[in-house]
Amino acid sequence: MVRQENIQIFDLRSALERLKQQPGELLYTDEPVDPQAELAGVYRYIGAGGTVARPTRLGPAMIFNHVKGFNNIQVLIGLLASRKRVATLLDTTPEKLAFCLMEALQEPLAPVTIPREKAICQEIVHRADEPGFDLRKIVPAPTNTEEDAGPYITIGMAYASDPETGDADITIHRLCIQSADEISMYFAPGRHLDVFRKKAEAANQPLPLSISIGVDPAIEICACFEPPTTPLGYNELALAGGVRKRPVELADCLTVQAKAIANAEFVIEGELLPNVRVREDRQTMSGKAMPEFPGYTGPANPAIPLIKVKAVTHRKQPIMQTVIGPSEEHVNLAGIPTEASILQMVERAMPGRLLNVYAHSAGGGKYMAVLQFKKSVPSDEGRQRQAALLAFAAFSELKHVFLVDEDVDPFDSNDVLWALNTRYQGDVSTVFIPGVRCHPLDPSQVPEFSTSIRDTGISCKVIFDCTVPYDLKERFQRAKFKEVDVRRFAPTLLGED
Template sequence: MSVTENKSVRVHDLRSALELLKTLPNQLVSTDVEVNPHAELSGVYRYVGAGGTCMRPTRVGPAMMFNTVKGYDNFRVAIGLLASRERVGHLLNCRPEKLGSLLLDAANNPISPVVDNGPAACQEVVHLASDPDFDIRTLLPAPTNTEEDAGPYFTLGMCYASDPETGESDVTIHRLCVQSKDEISMYFVPGRHLDAFRIKAEAAGKPLPISISIGVDPAIEIAACFEPPTTPLGFDELSIAGAIRGEAVKLTKCKTINERAIAHAEIVIEGELLPDVRVREDQNTNTGKAMPEFPGYTGEAKAAIPVIKVKAVTHRKNPILQTCIGPSEEHVSMAGIPTEASILGMVERAMPGKLLNVYAHSSGGGKYLAVLQFKKSSPADEGRQRQAALLAFAAFSELKHVILVDEDVDIFDTNDVLWAMQTRYQGDVSTVFIPGVRCHPLDPSQIPEFSPSILQPGTSCKTIFDCTVPFHLKSHFERSKFLEVDVKRFLPDFV
């Protein structure tokens, strides 16, 4: 893999990111044909470039811009900006195979965001919810991914809120369903930091101010997906994005709530998470389903989840709404690359120099499966590869499976990983089962009906597949060595 540096375009927001992609072959396509945001928009991109765990046929392809959205004359919709590891490399100016290391370095050297008191691009146009004509459903073209969805969803909203006791802030991405003209439901996976803030505010009987910034610098979208222990409660992930870019992310004060938003965002929704108010997620459709989630299945609609009361919507002139498909490669990039950074950091602290690289594999949506490239240098290293796998589970609690391979295996080439499994793995001695461990709640196999080892939904049998060669046998497993040649001498255009 390689990345082409284009110093003429400095990426600092969504628009500059799109400008960069325009200079690169096969990274961005657009259409002026009118598209319906209800199911059709996502249906088109499923074929063009969704990839990930989407039902086949799909593929990893270019990002896409829809210039004409039915019912929304002033909006364009961008999708798939991060739905390719190669494209993420271009956007972050980093070789794709080194993205985990880039993010780890950024997490270790954060640059805190700053408040800019000047005019903010995200507030060029202001719509107040107190206006009798205000209706978020007709104002913003939130897509409905499938015809079964509970409703239109904002899938790439950078949700920003602050601890009501300490004032510490956090940014995360959540499932946001439009419920009425001024209400949005918000689903929290247990343990999310913004939910901890909400619980504190609710205990005090107060709403929690929250801003939702849509259409931002891709560095922010990836940084927002870090999780503990790399980013504990009180760690503002915007500081990681600042470190990636080498300058602080600029925030602006919201118009109607006591919170801040990302100043360069295309769109900002200002609101409050209401105390002791819950809604049924599919109250408008009664489908029993929410939206397609990263494992490739449609999540069930939740019976009672918190509600955001919208106070205002602000946006740039000629705004672009950015969205993604839940099971697409975009989720793999956003969730998986921070996962790789967290695992690299945890293992490096325990055994420096042994873990060479990590890939949070597409088939697990960037969360369930990690491939670890481990180097054994002496007999004393035998067994430490499995210790590295255990540390990976500790670094990222939602990880379900780890595949361990040697340094001569390309972890980004699934065929090579499976080759290692076929020739360096024996199921009875190379598999480690760890049953009864809490995992991610969206895995549909985590039910007692699937396995007697699952006592409660949401726990898994985490598994290590050790596809490394025992150190004392390494000489018997040397790959065939081919002559190193300069291919360009024979094929000058060879890439």
């Protein structure tokens, strides 16, 4: 892969300029598109991938220049829906993405606040107390399908502070626009902003927050780290600073006591209201929310917290960014931080043995990981399963771990399945860990599916040990082909590294 050192990425627009230098990575269309289901329906065929219902594929990011109902606003989708594209945007290679983030974990750089007059996210201001304010007419949030509960902000960086300690955190949430100035906010169990919200609610106080949309991709990736890698009180913006070797710039909001990302395309300012709940699908009453990463439409929550919007600010001619819930974009957002978390934990426990990790697309970046493990001495036998147990500890939502040897490419599903077929025996190579809490969006984790499941969200985690026992390694040598310089014979076929 050829690095593009001449364009330094610090916001969404510089990221897009970098992609323009990469043939086939960014597609523009002037065809008018309806943000309600049509936009996502188009991208399903262009480049969604992931767990989206087939037919789908990996393809370029896409910018729609003419979105019905919105003038001078482009909508971007699929920016991170390719591991190669993410690597281009983070100045590394697809195989080294987790290592890039692990280095940032070792050298974080805290964000800084700049003066408001320098905050380009506030070039245009819409206040909710002004006549005619309507969030739905300012922010072109699409729906993924015709069944969605409403228009969703799918990649908004929600940023708030602990009302007791002042510690700040940034996360991505399911945000449904409910009215002209209201947004519902779904909290998966354990989210740090929910801890902040509950503290504010206990004091009968609103929690001020900002939602920044359209930012440096490094921020979007780093916002997806979870405990124990980033415990309560850890600001993931410092990781994004570590990736870029420059601090993320924040600005004070105009209407609430919160900060926002200063160069975001859009910023929504608001407050999470105490003791107020709303039915997520109150606009449709369908019982459905939106497509989620496992590939199914998530159920609408009957009572979730509500944000009262105070203002929307944005850059001139802003770019709205969105994702398809089950797409490869979610795989990368969730999976690459998962890989870094697993690498870091296993490296601390047994240095040099875990060579790489892939949070597989089939698991949406959360449910399934492939660990490439090297056994160098007889005493390494058994440590591969210890590494799998550490992976479950590093990322609690992980359901299945596949262990492969150093001669198996963890990023090649056919190679992994080859190991499953030639280096695995079900009765001795499978480890079941029943009764463990996993992720609530897995539809198989219900008592109706199995009598062994005592409560919704509990799962049987499984280790598939597809590694060769150390004392048998000599019997499992792959056929050795002659090393040649293939560029002599096909100089353009493989491209440049």
